[in-house]
Amino acid sequence: MRNMSAAEYLAWERSQPAKHEYHLGEVFAMAAGSPRHNLLSGAMIAELRAAVRGKGCHVLTSDQRISAEQGQRYVHADSVVVCGPMDTEPGTNDVLTNPCILVEVVSQSTEPYDRGKKWAAYQRLASLTDYVLVSQTSARVEHYRREADGSWRYRVLEAGDTLTLANGATISIDAVYEGAFELAGD
Template sequence: MTASEYLAWERQQETRHEFHGGEVFAMAGGSLRHNALGAALIRDLGLSLRGGRCRVLTSDQRIAAPPGSSYVYPDAAVVFGPVELESGTNDVLLNPTVVVEVLSKSTEAYDRGEKWEGYRRLASVVDYLLVSQTAARIEHFQRQADGSWRYSVSETGGQVRLASGATVDIDSIFAGVFELDGD
């Protein structure tokens, strides 16, 4: 299947699918804990970034990572400045600045591997967050001025500071989530 065939087909589907190397992969629904973490991140990112020139986007936003070869759905994304869409589309984002993935047993290797490789190839991405479902822990990859990536981990009592200066409070994100079913 070509990328254009995938996009035409995907727009007709009731469920989401990702596309890599000519293959289509169905996206499984997340656990209650996974969804609560995604919602908390979107809420807190929105509050931390309000008043600026940014857009916080949900897990329904398709991203070309990289354009023309892979199409993925992160758990959340942020765009600073004008939104750039793939030519001829109104639903394929080209310029996420922050990308968030909530880890699950079935997707952790993919989120750390192939998906991360695609995001790293986008010049716009400066912050990549991997959110644990099993501990109050967020891993943060931040692009440096020389193009390298700095890795840090924030846990209970800590904060993640994005390149924009916005912060994500670990205790706020994880409040009450361990009472919910996870995977």
Template sequence: MGAQAQSGSTPRDYLAWERRQETRHEYIRGEIFEMTGASREHNLICGNLFAMFHGQLRGRPCEVYVNDMRVKVTETGIYVYPDIVALCEPPRFEDNKVDTLLNPGLIVEVLSQSTESDDRGAKFAHYRNLPSLAHYLLVSQTECRVEHFTRQSGNRWLLTEYQAPDDSIPLTDMDCSLRLADIYERLSLSAQPTPGEVAEGTTDQPR
């Protein structure tokens, strides 16, 4: 999320206006925020992730999008642009423009200094209202570290951290996995020792 562009807009007004813009904007609680540019590290990580998903999901009824697929959380009314979105079921869109996805199965956010607090807190609180969402990944761009939240029964979320280059993140329901060394290809980052299950949270975690 970047600088605030407008406030007091309705969702309908935002969507009509946004579709005429050359740059991307998110809509949260009646306010419109312009999306800012990304770093080299951010772009490399997103490119690596897209390549990994594309290679493993190719030929199957799955889709993966990078940066430009708008997602609506119907229950809370926000419109956002996650860094990576993937799903392995027929996509559902808000209307026949097919530019606003309603049922992501996986969302990845690459953390930055300006977005990390929101990605961990308020935005994840919105994402948890997506019934289709099974995986939420937070990827550091300053160290070798990925946090993987998986939906559990009772709408609880289990957090597992991965910090070693040889670690692989299993996405069993999508029949694919993500190796950290491949996520961070062409980046020189510090590595941490071993992964482990860190915490099991309720719908109020993390804050």
């Protein structure tokens, strides 16, 4: 795609039927997910919603645009949690600046990006407490949790394990993967 300013991208993307991400003037189309990807994404949204109920949090879908770096990088995660008031980029009402939990369902085509440039951008979000990578090839979840000193603790969870988020919410890995391997994956 052609290069455009951040303002041009935001105006243009709001009218597009498909999602796009923006990095330093370049625009990238986001591919549609496989049935397994979609099930895992939906399962994470459902489990997150149940887990944060009563904690003053909102769980949002991949349609939520995130400002990972104002004017430089705009992204979409598969699941987004914001706790407390939703802060948006100045001049917008739909560009989230304060996510606390971000989830990516990893595919072969997105894995290098999700672990590389996207993760590097996410780490700069002061509000972010948890980054969760969900595998499509096995019941495996990777969890990065921000510690009090700002460092990130890494943990791998598998079948039978429970994901514990920074806010104390818990999610069963088995519940996330229920029925996932009956569907076509990446």
